[in-house]
Amino acid sequence: MKTTFGPQRLMFPCPTGLIVTGTMEKANIVTISWISLLTSSPPTIGISVGTKGYSGSMIKKGSEFTVNIASVDIMVEADFCGITSGRDTDKFARTGLTKIESKIVKPPIIKECPLNLECVLVSSGMFGTTNHFAGKIVETHIDTDKLSETGDHKSFSIEAINPLIYIGGAREYRQIGKKVGDAYTIGKNLL
Numbered sequence: 001m002k003t004t005f006g007p008q009r010l011m012f013p014c015p016t017g018l019i020v021t022g023t024m025e026k027a028n029i030v031t032i033s034w035i036s037l038l039t040s041s042p043p044t045i046g047i048s049v050g051t052k053g054y055s056g057s058m059i060k061k062g063s064e065f066t067v068n069i070a071s072v073d074i075m076v077e078a079d080f081c082g083i084t085s086g087r088d089t090d091k092f093a094r095t096g097l098t099k100i101e102s103k104i105v106k107p108p109i110i111k112e113c114p115l116n117l118e119c120v121l122v123s124s125g126m127f128g129t130t131n132h133f134a135g136k137i138v139e140t141h142i143d144t145d146k147l148s149e150t151g152d153h154k155s156f157s158i159e160a161i162n163p164l165i166y167i168g169g170a171r172e173y174r175q176i177g178k179k180v181g182d183a184y185t186i187g188k189n190l191l
């Protein structure tokens with residue numbers, strides 16, 4: 001049996017992304033879990049950013065942002081960036097998170113996040129009351145200690161990265177569980 005609830009905004013699991021806008025001198029961090037890759041060529045990412053906060057206007061102004069994937073280690077800092085505003089809070093100063101200069105874009109990346117994407121705004125629009133920003137990924141940073149000896153970008157250990165997972169609806173943070181199968185492969189059992 002199932003039951004229905006009409007239109008709701010339940011979605012899980014979601015990444016916990018820390019979006020940085022601004023410059024090395026004056027940067028802001030906002031926690032965003034509504035994130036999805038949009039196309040593979042060129043690699044492009046979409047983020048949904050509400051109009052009430054400071055970050056939407058910052059992205060429109062600077063046309064660049066970085067997406068930094070939070071690990072469980074910085075759960076408190078990540079939550080803080082989602083309950084305070086850059087309008088009146090210096091979130092880098094308050095959290096102690098460390099800025100590192102990006103290679104291509106003006107907004108810095110966050111040292112404590114194991115995966116960092118530098119993005120250039122290529123499209124923006126409104127869906128209802130929310131800004132939808134599409135950012136072309138122009139550079140990807142991964143902590144070398146999360147990679148195997150081959151150093152290939154796909155050789156990361158997800159256990160070492162330990163991403164902070166957000167459960168929308170329940171408003172909970174979780175960590176990743178055990179591997180249960182190989183994607184694009186296990187379904188062949190039904191071929």
Ligand SMILES: Cc1cc2nc3c(=O)[nH]c(=O)nc-3n(C[C@H](O)[C@H](O)[C@H](O)COP(=O)(O)O)c2cc1C
Nearest residue numbers: 030031032033034049050053054055082084085086
């Ligand atoms: C776990 C978590 C996930 C969030 N996801 C989103 C999101 O996807 N989109 C959004 O607009 N706000 C999201 N928020 C809320 C913003 O982070 C929050 O409004 C923030 O205070 C805005 O900061 P700013 O004014 O510095 O931009 C989330 C907050 C938390 C704690």
